[in-house]
Structure formats: C-alpha cells, structure tokens
Amino acid sequence: MSTTPIKVPTMAALAAAGETADILFWVGCAGSFDDRAKKVTKAVVKILHHVGLKYAILGTEESCTGDPAKRAGNEFYFQMQALQNIQVLNMYGVKKIVAACPHCFNTLKNEYPELGGTYEVVHHSQLLQQLMDEGKLKVAGGSFKGKKITYHDPCYLGRANGVYEAPRDVISKLDAELTEMKRSKAKGLCCGAGGAQMFKEAEKGNKEVNVERAEEAMGTNPDIIAVGCPFCNTMLTDGVKHFEKEATVKVYDMAELIAQANEL
Amino acid sequence: MIGAIIFVVVFISSFAFFTFKILKIRRNILLGQNVNLSGNKGERLKTMLMVAFGQSKMTARPVPFILHFFIYAAFIITQIELIEIVIDGATDHHRSIWHIVEGSFLGSIYTFTINFIEILSVLAFVATILFLSRRNIIRLARFQKPEMKGWPSRDANLILFGEITLVTCIMLMNSSDVALQTMGVFQRTDTLLVSSQLAKLWEGVSMDNLMLMERIGWWGHMLGILGFMVYLPFSKHFHIFLAFPNTYFSNLKPKGQLTNLSAVTAEVKLMLDPNADPYAVPAPDPNAAPVKFGAKDVHDLTWKNLMDAYSCTECGRCTSECPANITGKKLSPRKIMMDTRDRLEVVGKNIDKHGKDHKDGKSLLGDYITEEELWACTSCNACVQACPVNINPLEVIIELRRDLIMEQSKAPSSINTMLNNIQNNGAPWQFSPMDRANWAQEMNT
Numbered sequence: 001m002s003t004t005p006i007k008v009p010t011m012a013a014l015a016a017a018g019e020t021a022d023i024l025f026w027v028g029c030a031g032s033f034d035d036r037a038k039k040v041t042k043a044v045v046k047i048l049h050h051v052g053l054k055y056a057i058l059g060t061e062e063s064c065t066g067d068p069a070k071r072a073g074n075e076f077y078f079q080m081q082a083l084q085n086i087q088v089l090n091m092y093g094v095k096k097i098v099a100a101c102p103h104c105f106n107t108l109k110n111e112y113p114e115l116g117g118t119y120e121v122v123h124h125s126q127l128l129q130q131l132m133d134e135g136k137l138k139v140a141g142g143s144f145k146g147k148k149i150t151y152h153d154p155c156y157l158g159r160a161n162g163v164y165e166a167p168r169d170v171i172s173k174l175d176a177e178l179t180e181m182k183r184s185k186a187k188g189l190c191c192g193a194g195g196a197q198m199f200k201e202a203e204k205g206n207k208e209v210n211v212e213r214a215e216e217a218m219g220t221n222p223d224i225i226a227v228g229c230p231f232c233n234t235m236l237t238d239g240v241k242h243f244e245k246e247a248t249v250k251v252y253d254m255a256e257l258i259a260q261a262n263e264l
Numbered sequence: 265m266i267g268a269i270i271f272v273v274v275f276i277s278s279f280a281f282f283t284f285k286i287l288k289i290r291r292n293i294l295l296g297q298n299v300n301l302s303g304n305k306g307e308r309l310k311t312m313l314m315v316a317f318g319q320s321k322m323t324a325r326p327v328p329f330i331l332h333f334f335i336y337a338a339f340i341i342t343q344i345e346l347i348e349i350v351i352d353g354a355t356d357h358h359r360s361i362w363h364i365v366e367g368s369f370l371g372s373i374y375t376f377t378i379n380f381i382e383i384l385s386v387l388a389f390v391a392t393i394l395f396l397s398r399r400n401i402i403r404l405a406r407f408q409k410p411e412m413k414g415w416p417s418r419d420a421n422l423i424l425f426g427e428i429t430l431v432t433c434i435m436l437m438n439s440s441d442v443a444l445q446t447m448g449v450f451q452r453t454d455t456l457l458v459s460s461q462l463a464k465l466w467e468g469v470s471m472d473n474l475m476l477m478e479r480i481g482w483w484g485h486m487l488g489i490l491g492f493m494v495y496l497p498f499s500k501h502f503h504i505f506l507a508f509p510n511t512y513f514s515n516l517k518p519k520g521q522l523t524n525l526s527a528v529t530a531e532v533k534l535m536l537d538p539n540a541d542p543y544a545v546p547a548p549d550p551n552a553a554p555v556k557f558g559a560k561d562v563h564d565l566t567w568k569n570l571m572d573a574y575s576c577t578e579c580g581r582c583t584s585e586c587p588a589n590i591t592g593k594k595l596s597p598r599k600i601m602m603d604t605r606d607r608l609e610v611v612g613k614n615i616d617k618h619g620k621d622h623k624d625g626k627s628l629l630g631d632y633i634t635e636e637e638l639w640a641c642t643s644c645n646a647c648v649q650a651c652p653v654n655i656n657p658l659e660v661i662i663e664l665r666r667d668l669i670m671e672q673s674k675a676p677s678s679i680n681t682m683l684n685n686i687q688n689n690g691a692p693w694q695f696s697p698m699d700r701a702n703w704a705q706e707m708n709t
Contacts, residue, residue, distance in 0.1 A: 057701065080536075155643075
C-alpha cells in the first residue's frame with residue numbers, strides 16, 4: 001500500500017477557486033464516521049485519484065440523506081435532511097454523484113428528484129464498471145488468482161434498483177473465482193440492517209439475520225465475501241465473527257479489492 | 265323443461281349475487297385514499313400480460329409453476345366447453361354446438377377443443393391432488409405458519425376439493441355420454457381421448473343409470489361452477505380475477521423508492537425559508553381535511569394497497585423469503601395483507617349495518633398488526649419481489665410505521681436516538697458534523 005498523501009478536494013474549495021468537479025463523491029454517514037467504512041471511502045478516493053477523475057466531496061457540508069429516518073417512518077426528519085442537502089447540491093450545480101452506500105444511492109437517485117434535486121446518481125460499482133469499460137481503470141490481476149469470492153447483493157442496490165451485474169463485472173476483473181450463493185440477485189437475502197434495523201436491536205426471533213446470511217455465504221467456502229454497502233459490511237463481518245471464521249474469511253468492499261489489486 | 269327453468273333461475277341468481285358481492289368489494293377498495301395510477305398504459309398492459317396472464321413470476325419456483333399452470337390453463341379453456349353446457353341447460357338440448365358444427369371444419373375444432381380440455385382436466389386433477397398433499401400430508405412449512413390456522417387452511421382445501429369435484433363431474437358427464445353414444449342413444453361425437461377410456465368402466469351399466477350419471481355429471485359441473493363463482497368473493501381464491509387489475513396497477517417505479525409526503529414538503533419548506541414569518545397564521549381553508557400522516561386503519565391506505573389485500577391468495581412466497589420471518593420474528597408479509605383484508609371486510613360490514621360514519625373503536629394498527637411485527641421489517645423488498653401478482657406488503661408496513669412515529673410518537677428508544685442524532689448531528693450516530701471529513705485529513709498526511 002502506498003502512503004502518498006492525497007488532498008481530497010471539497011466542492012467549497014473548488015468553487016472558491018472558480019472550478020467545478022465532474023462528479024461528486026457522496027461519502028455517506030457510515031463512510032464518514034464508521035472506522036471500517038472509512039477504509040472503503042479511502043479506497044474509493046484512491047481509485048478516483050488514480051484514474052484522474054475530477055471529483056470532489058462536500059466535506060462538512062454533507063449531511064445524512066435521511067434514509068434511515070424515512071424508513072423508520074419519520075418523513076419530517078427525512079425531508080428536513082433532503083431539502084437542506086438539495087439546497088447545497090443545487091448551489092454547487094452538482095450534475096453527477098457517485099455513492100459508496102446503496103442507501104444513499106437509492107435515496108439520492110429516487111427520492112430527491114421529486115423534492116427538487118435531480119442528478120445522475122451511480123453506485124460506485126457502476127462507476128468502476130464504467131471506468132473499466134472505458135479502459136481508464138485497469139486491474140492488475142494476479143494477487144487474487146485462485147481465491148474464491150462470493151458476492152452479497154445489497155437490497156438497496158439489487159432488488160431496489162435492479163443493479164446486479166455491475167458489481168459482478170467489477171469483481172470478475174480480479175481473476176478470482178466468483179461463486180454464487182443460492183439466494184443471490186433478485187432472491188438475495190438481506191444482511192439484516194435495512195429499514196433502520198442497523199440502529200436498533202433485532203426483534204425477538206430464533207436467529208440473527210446476519211448470522212443466517214453469513215452462514216450461507218460461508219457455505220460457498222469463500223476466501224472473501226465481497227460487499228457493496230457499509231451496513232452489509234458490518235453485518236457480515238459480525239456474522240463471520242459469530243462463527244469465529246474471521247481469520248480465514250474476509251469481508252471486503254469491492255472498491256477495497258480493486259484498490260488492493262492495483263496496490264493503491 | 266322444468267330442468268331448463270331451474271337452470272336459468274339458478275344461473276341468473278348466481279350471477280346476480282356475484283355481481284352484488286363484486287360491487288361490495290369494489291366499494292371497500294375505494295374506501296382507500298386516492299392515488300393516480302392511470303398513466304403508462306402500454307407498460308401497465310405489458311406488465312399485466314407478463315405477470316398475470318403469462319404467470320412470469322410463478323416461474324421462480326418451477327414445480328409449483330407447472331402444477332399451477334395446469335389448473336390455470338384448464339380453468340381458462342374449460343370456459344369454452346362451459347358455453348355449450350350453458351346453452352344445453354337453457355335450451356334442454358344435448359351437445360347443441362356439436363349438432364351445428366358436426367361434419368364441417370368447425371367440427372374438427374370442436375373435437376380438438378374438447379380433447380384439449382379433457383387432457384388439461386386430467387393434468388389439473390393430478391396437480392390438485394399434489395397441491396392437497398403438499399398442504400395436508402407433506403405439510404410444507406409456508407402453509408403451516410400461524411396466520412394459516414383455521415379458516416385460511418380450510419378455505420384452501422375447500423377450493424382444491426371443489427376443483428376435484430368439478431373435474432370429476434365433467435369426466436363423469438363425458439364418459440357416460442360416450443357410453444350412451446355406443447348404445448346409440450346419443451348422437452356420436454368424434455373420439456374423445458380421455459372419456460372414451462373412462463367409458464370402458466361403464467360396460468354393463470344400464471342405459472337408465474348412464475342417463476342418470478350423465479345428468480349428475482352435467483348438473484354437478486354446472487352447479488359446481490356457479491357455486492365456485494358465488495364462493496369466490498369470500499375466498500382467497502378471488503385472485504383469479506384480481507390478479508389482472510392488480511398487476512395492471514403495479515408499481516412501475518424502482519422498488520427502493522418510497523413516496524414523499526407532499527403535506528410534509530410544504531411544512532418543511534416553510535421551516536427552511538429564512539423569509540417566512542414564524543408567527544404568521546396561515547389563512548384557514550374551510551374545505552381542507554385535517555392532515556394525517558401514515559396509516560392507522562385501512563381507509564388511510566391507498567385503494568391499491570386495499571386491492572393488493574383482496575388479490576392475495578395466501579401462497580406465502582413473501583413470507584418464505586422474508587429475512588425477519590426466516591429468522592423466527594413475528595413479521596409475516598402475508599399476514600400483513602391478510603390482516604388488511606380481514607380488517608377491510610369488518611369495516612365494510614360495519615358500513616352495511618351502521619352507516620358509513622360508524623366507528624367500532626378498532627384499527628388495523630394495534631388490533632390486527634402489532635408494533636413488534638412492523639419493527640422487524642428490514643425493508644429489503646424480498647416480499648415485493650416474491651409476489652406472483654405484484655402485491656406490495658412493504659408499502660403497508662411503511663405507512664403503519666409513519667403513523668406510529670408521526671402520529672403517536674411511538675418508536676423503540678434506539679430509533680428515537682437515531683432520529684435525534686439525524687436532527688442534531690446530521691448523522692444517525694452521535695458524531696459532530698464538523699468531524700465528517702476527518703478521514704480526508706487522515707489521507708493527506
């Protein structure tokens with residue numbers, strides 16, 4: 001891993017210099033504050049930097065999209081967040097957004113337009129796929145050769161928005177063996193975090209959802225469980241720990257895998 | 265002649281009763297909030313043809329798909345033979361269409377159709393037996409969930425036994441008909457593949473008994489069909505009609521997109537407007553209905569949610585794919601839809617008895633669906649994806665959560681903490697918004 005310092009540009013700094021960014025990287029709350037998700041954020045930035053894309057973040061001007069409030073049923077808090085974020089985004093004239101969190105991606109893409117915030121929104125898997133297709137991002141194969149990777153579909157990327165192939169395309173560039181769980185794509189099983197579950201104790205039952213899913217993922221004997229969502233990442237990491245398999249089965253975001261392969 | 269009169273009376277009164285019940289259900293559905301789903305006719309039609317007529321979402325489970333398809337196809341195609349049965353009944357004739365088409369090109373179409381029906385009926389018969397054993401002998405898990413106890417299971421079995429009776433009667437009718445043809449009593453048809461085989465069983469049966477058997481078959485089938493029709497509006501089996509409009513009015517937006525409440529938008533915009541006078545009293549609108557957020561009872565849901573409830577055939581694909589249900593939580597998306605229908609039926613009966621403003625002091629949220637069920641949902645859309653007739657239990661769950669949170673301020677304390685954090689810190693956790701880009705500073709060193 002290189003430790004070359006990267007100065008991450010903010011929209012405010014660019015605006016002050018009379019410049020704009022081609023794409024806004026929407027970091028999200030998990031990506032900003034959660035120690036595990038911050039690593040994914042850094043991997044995404046390294047890739048954006050590496051391919052020379054003119055990107056920027058909102059920095060301290062970013063705020064929660066309001067997704068967990070909306071899914072919990074609090075439309076007031078959601079719209080408070082949404083309308084304030086839209087003011088900021090529109091002020092900077094943002095046209096295109098990449099999000100590394102499917103929940104942010106879904107909310108920005110689907111729920112903001114009606115409130116006055118219309119942007120081209122992509123998930124980082126889609127951006128990576130596009131960069132690869134355009135030849136701007138090449139993946140140095142080799143380091144993952146012979147490894148088995150299984151991919152867990154995040155609900156808000158898969159079923160909610162029909163994005164199943166982009167993440168698989170990206171992972172397939174790693175030269176590893178991609179194995180599918182029985183419940184995948186449209187039939188993918190949730191990690192247990194969606195709909196504001198991330199922020200509460202599970203209701204009474206006989207098993208945790210993340211344990212059920214981690215068990216299924218480990219049934220494919222993977223070296224790596226690939227994810228595309230910070231919440232799935234937490235849930236499946238905990239699920240793997242439940243079976244005390246964290247030494248042999250690693251949970252990584254696909255951005256981290258690409259960054260690792262390219263030794264960024 | 266007496267037979268024909270009885271038949272016509274029974275036939276017309278069955279239809280009248282059926283229409284009466286349909287209008288009741290229509291009225292109940294229209295108790296829901298208005299939602300405009302009239303656009304995108306082409307795409308809607310396509311969805312209906314694919315999902316309802318073409319059964320496309322059933323294919324996710326191939327074995328039940330094939331078995332269900334036999335019954336579905338047999339049901340649709342049998343309606344053709346029913347035309348002749350009805351004409352025969354009303355005019356006191358026997359195989360009146362055959363009399364007209366015999367010997368012509370249409371005659372071969374007639375024979376082909378009847379044979380097609382006979383073969384599909386046998387396949388449907390087999391499928392029905394397998395469906396019955398799946399419920400009662402194999403006891404498939406999704407048919408044994410708590411919400412299936414009692415009436416729902418009886419309803420399912422009744423329908424399956426009804427189907428067996430219908431197929432048995434039509435085969436009895438056709439096979440004794442063929443036996444009578446051999447005796448020279450009835451005019452000969454071309455070879456009927458299945459009933460000519462069955463007719464061999466009736467060797468040695470007297471002509472009078474065969475005539476009686478043929479009549480039992482005819483009346484049994486006819487009364488069975490009419491009884492079926494009268495029963496349908498009381499049964500989960502109503503999906504055979506509502507699957508079509510329900511898929512036509514499917515949600516065409518991405519599954520992840522929830523509705524934005526416009527009443528909230530106006531309010532929030534006012535709050536965020538620096539020029540708004542916080543003490544200004546808005547001019548009262550005498551016609552404005554009090555704004556309510558979310559749904560506490562069925563009339564707060566949209567008419568599409570209510571149509572969903574009547575379209576549900578309780579197959580339980582939603583529940584068997586629900587992560588909460590799989591891991592033993594109380595939530596079952598099927599129960600959400602069954603509760604909605606049960607509650608709507610009660611509300612409808614109250615209106616019939618006590619007038620439209622009657623309140624029975626009960627509501628869907630609380631008396632039917634508990635908070636524990638609602639808070640178990642991960643909004644993963646697995647139930648929405650699984651439904652073969654595009655029912656959306658998630659929409660109902662979110663509307664009920666909105667009532668809990670926005671009308672009753674009732675939420676698990678951890679949810680309240682998360683909400684407060686969003687309001688105060690712009691993140692669901694307690695971090696300072698000023699620390700949001702600390703990771704970027706870490707990258708610059």
